[in-house]
Amino acid sequence: MLVKLTGAAFIIGACGVYGLSQARTIENRVRHLRSLRFGAAILAREITYIQNPLPRALEKAVTLASFPAQELFKVVMDHLCQGAGYTAAEAWSRGAERLRDVSDLKAEDISLIDSFGAQLGMSDVEAQKKAFRLLEEELKLQEQRAAEAVAAEKKLWSYGGFLLGCLIVLLMI
Amino acid sequence: MAIFTSGIESKIRQQVIPYLSPPVKSMLSSLPGESLRGLEEIRLRVGRPLLLKIGDTDYGVAENGVLLRNYEKGYVVGEEDLQRTMAAISESSLYALEEELKRGFITLRGGHRVGLAGRVVLARGDIKTMRDFGGLAFRIAREVVGCGTSLLGRLWRGNGQLLNTLIISPPRCGKTTLLRDLTRQLASGSGGINVALVDERSEIAACYRGVPQLDVGIRTDVLDGCPKASGMIMAIRALSPQLVVTDEVGRPADVEAIRECINAGVAIITSVHGRDLEEIGRRPELAEIVNSGAFSLVVTLSRRRGPGTIETVQRMKEVKGKVKDAG
Numbered sequence: 058m059l060v061k062l063t064g065a066a067f068i069i070g071a072c073g074v075y076g077l078s079q080a081r082t083i084e085n086r087v088r089h090l091r092s093l094r095f096g097a098a099i100l101a102r103e104i105t106y107i108q109n110p111l112p113r114a115l116e117k118a119v120t121l122a123s124f125p126a127q128e129l130f131k132v133v134m135d136h137l138c139q140g141a142g143y144t145a146a147e148a149w150s151r152g153a154e155r156l157r158d159v160s161d162l163k164a165e166d167i168s169l170i171d172s173f174g175a176q177l178g179m180s181d182v183e184a185q186k187k188a189f190r191l192l193e194e195e196l197k198l199q200e201q202r203a204a205e206a207v208a209a210e211k212k213l214w215s216y217g218g219f220l221l222g223c224l225i226v227l228l229m230i
Numbered sequence: 231m232a233i234f235t236s237g238i239e240s241k242i243r244q245q246v247i248p249y250l251s252p253p254v255k256s257m258l259s260s261l262p263g264e265s266l267r268g269l270e271e272i273r274l275r276v277g278r279p280l281l282l283k284i285g286d287t288d289y290g291v292a293e294n295g296v297l298l299r300n301y302e303k304g305y306v307v308g309e310e311d312l313q314r315t316m317a318a319i320s321e322s323s324l325y326a327l328e329e330e331l332k333r334g335f336i337t338l339r340g341g342h343r344v345g346l347a348g349r350v351v352l353a354r355g356d357i358k359t360m361r362d363f364g365g366l367a368f369r370i371a372r373e374v375v376g377c378g379t380s381l382l383g384r385l386w387r388g389n390g391q392l393l394n395t396l397i398i399s400p401p402r403c404g405k406t407t408l409l410r411d412l413t414r415q416l417a418s419g420s421g422g423i424n425v426a427l428v429d430e431r432s433e434i435a436a437c438y439r440g441v442p443q444l445d446v447g448i449r450t451d452v453l454d455g456c457p458k459a460s461g462m463i464m465a466i467r468a469l470s471p472q473l474v475v476t477d478e479v480g481r482p483a484d485v486e487a488i489r490e491c492i493n494a495g496v497a498i499i500t501s502v503h504g505r506d507l508e509e510i511g512r513r514p515e516l517a518e519i520v521n522s523g524a525f526s527l528v529v530t531l532s533r534r535r536g537p538g539t540i541e542t543v544q545r546m547k548e549v550k551g552k553v554k555d556a557g
Contacts, residue, residue, distance in 0.1 A: 110323040137322060142252045142314050145322035178322035181359050185325045 076218015096126025149174030260295030341436025404538030417447025
């Protein structure tokens with residue numbers, strides 16, 4: 058009997074933890090999109106107003122941005138500074154790949170970030186301003202969608218995990 | 231002329247080759263030191279052979295890094311080569327180089343210059359920027375320390391005053407190199423004077439982020455990227471120089487500024503594009519100022535015995551009539 062109870066508790070606990078982690082992922086996505094939007098604004102300021110060369114602009118943005126924008130900028134800066142002939146677009150793409158590993162962003166968010174790389178650095182100030190403005194707008198929209206998803210799905214995952222665990226236990230009895 | 235270009239090979243390896251795209255970088259890195267020491271220009275044009283100017287000859291480069299006189303058989307520059315090179319020289323930051331793009335060249339650390347060819351964007355008739363780059367021309371900066379020594383003694387009057395000097399030279403005959411060395415020598419040492427160098431095209435001091443990359447002497451103030459005419463006036467007012475040095479005068483405003491300098495008692499050494507005084511005589515503003523006696527010394531250069539060959543050094547009284555006739 059004790060073994061059965063322990064097993065049931067383990068199943069319910071495991072499903073519950075999985076559900077909670079999914080709920081946290083949904084919530085984190087909003088936070089991460091916001092970090093990228095604020096990070097983009099910091100980088101835009103360094104580029105379009107202060108007109109620091111990209112490696113220096115990124116270095117400054119690394120110190121001011123939060124995770125995961127900080128991680129993105131750091132990877133881009135490291136690639137640009139290693140003298141291996143990376144273009145800004147390639148370095149940015151490596152940064153976007155890194156986000157896939159370390160953040161809770163969805164593939165569509167990563168793809169949005171990745172596509173910005175083609176416009177980074179290699180045009181005049183006005184064109185850079187437009188590109189950053191567009192990126193910030195798009196990130197804001199994604200953030201709104203992600204926030205709506207939190208409202209709709211967070212409770213579902215938070216309780217759904219435990220309920221699923223209970224259902225499995227009931228079916229097994 | 232004694233030419234001392236020591237260290238040019240290592241300068242090219244450290245200050246120029248790293249900016250090139252990986253395939254071009256690899257080819258040039260494997261060139262022998264002798265070829266690099268003579269290298270004057272690297273030309274990258276999309277869809278056309280990579281060209282290296284060594285002395286007066288253009289060479290192509292085989293993919294294994296061997297120089298080819300028949301450059302048609304050499305490595306052909308691709309669009310990616312240009313994009314990667316452009317990204318490297320601009321640090322992927324074209325937005326930070328608006329002035330350089332307007333001027334059509336970027337100065338690298340070490341004073342080497344990259345000329346840009348591409349689509350020019352105009353705004354109200356003025357050049358706004360450049361994009362869609364199709365060609366890059368790297369010109370290797372060379373300091374020829376001591377090239378002005380033979381001329382230095384002739385720049386002074388008996389009473390210790392500097393002579394206003396005009397250097398006439400066709401392109402690629404070493405006038406900028408000569409101006410730089412004269413500036414360096416006049417502004418250095420215990421008897422040195424204060425020099426204001428108006429370097430509109432960043433060629434003489436080759437400033438990189440405001441710091442001269444080539445030796446222009448300890449008493450030289452550089453107005454980098456500053457239009458010559460306004461720069462000369464600004465220098466007189468702000469820097470109280472004993473000598474103003476500038477390059478490639480020719481516009482009416484430049485001539486007016488030269489007059490201002492001379493009237494203010496400041497000596498001037500400048501250069502002008504041309505073969506000889508006859509050619510200068512065909513340009514009314516220049517002929518007028520030469521005839522007015524503003525310049526006391528006229529030096530002409532050529533490449534007859536290599537860049538920087540001093541053809542003639544004439545005092546003004548010897549040349550005045552010649553210019554009038556030509557004009």
